Amino acid sequence: MKLMDSKGNVSIEYMLLLGILFLMSLMIATHIYDANELNIAMGAARSGASEGSTINNLAIYPKNSFDIYENEKEELLTTRCLKIVKIEFQNQGYNPNYKRNKIQLKVYATGPLIKPVERNSIGDRINYNVRKSICKSFQTENLSNIFYNPAFSHKYVFTTADVRWV
Amino acid sequence: MDNNGVFSADLIISTLMVMIITTGMIHMASERMDIAHDFDKLSKTRQLSEKIASTINKVDASPGQGIYIKMPDTLGNSSNYMVSVNSSGVFIMIDGMKGKSAIYPIIISNGVNEGPILMYPGKTYLIQNNPGKTKIIFINEI
Numbered sequence A: 001m002k003l004m005d006s007k008g009n010v011s012i013e014y015m016l017l018l019g020i021l022f023l024m025s026l027m028i029a030t031h032i033y034d035a036n037e038l039n040i041a042m043g044a045a046r047s048g049a050s051e052g053s054t055i056n057n058l059a060i061y062p063k064n065s066f067d068i069y070e071n072e073k074e075e076l077l078t079t080r081c082l083k084i085v086k087i088e089f090q091n092q093g094y095n096p097n098y099k100r101n102k103i104q105l106k107v108y109a110t111g112p113l114i115k116p117v118e119r120n121s122i123g124d125r126i127n128y129n130v131r132k133s134i135c136k137s138f139q140t141e142n143l144s145n146i147f148y149n150p151a152f153s154h155k156y157v158f159t160t161a162d163v164r165w166v
Numbered sequence B: 001m002d003n004n005g006v007f008s009a010d011l012i013i014s015t016l017m018v019m020i021i022t023t024g025m026i027h028m029a030s031e032r033m034d035i036a037h038d039f040d041k042l043s044k045t046r047q048l049s050e051k052i053a054s055t056i057n058k059v060d061a062s063p064g065q066g067i068y069i070k071m072p073d074t075l076g077n078s079s080n081y082m083v084s085v086n087s088s089g090v091f092i093m094i095d096g097m098k099g100k101s102a103i104y105p106i107i108i109s110n111g112v113n114e115g116p117i118l119m120y121p122g123k124t125y126l127i128q129n130n131p132g133k134t135k136i137i138f139i140n141e142i
Helices: A012-058 A063-072 A116-138 B009-060
Strands: A060-062 A083-095 A100-110 A156-160 B066-070 B081-086 B089-094 B097-102 B107-109 B117-119 B124-129 B136-141
Touching: A012 A060, A012 A083, A012 A100, A012 A116, A012 A156, A012 B009, A060 A063, A060 B009, A063 B097, A100 A116, A116 A156, A116 B009, B009 B066, B009 B081, B009 B089, B009 B097, B009 B124, B009 B136
Parallel strands: A100 A156, B107 B136
Antiparallel strands: A060 B097, A083 A100, B066 B124, B081 B089, B081 B117, B089 B097, B124 B136
């Protein structure tokens, strides 16, 4: 294909090819943007789960939670060994209430020495940190409530299922 | 680039791909760094409170014994921390977070007052068992 003639005019084939490439680039860019957003959200979810498990493992909590635990759940004030196994996500389709695609995150954790009575509080803290991390990544804290439930990105809304203990 | 100075489509597409991947990686790396800093801070906080609790338990076992503790200037990247010791344990507060290390129940005093004794960053303290008959742990700034 000849790009230009002797008078400096671009050939029609070149313009057609350029137009098709431009349209294709636009379609791919939209797809990449969505995938990238989901990728960032998943990264943030992993970071949040890791942060939540660290807080639980070291038993150093935000002051309000500590005061509650000191009076009601003293067993949570000691250190423990907890690991995040994996995080699964399930696309639940478009949600008209939030006008976004809804994704449910499920964290799998293990801690053989953790008593069943402690698991609720520990799981809630992990999920809270997952949602908080996502909101912070996309700077959408103002769209959610104080528990960051649900967490928002630009095109998705994230909820968390109860932590599954394996 | 060809002889006319025009970039090839391969180069443009690959540069675009590298830019997209790099952006994602920088974001993830920065989040991991933040987590590492937080983990470092919280683990040092836990280590300090356990060290103070363990020191109190050690001197509790031997009347008259004393151990010096130098409080670090910073824990991780934060100097905004404080330790409070009372008869039930060692409480440590850092950047709105709080933790506790348990000790054997014993009266804690600074020689003037009993009750919560505060310990601050950068100071050195002597944790000493009362040489007298009454079991008291004295914590005094040096």
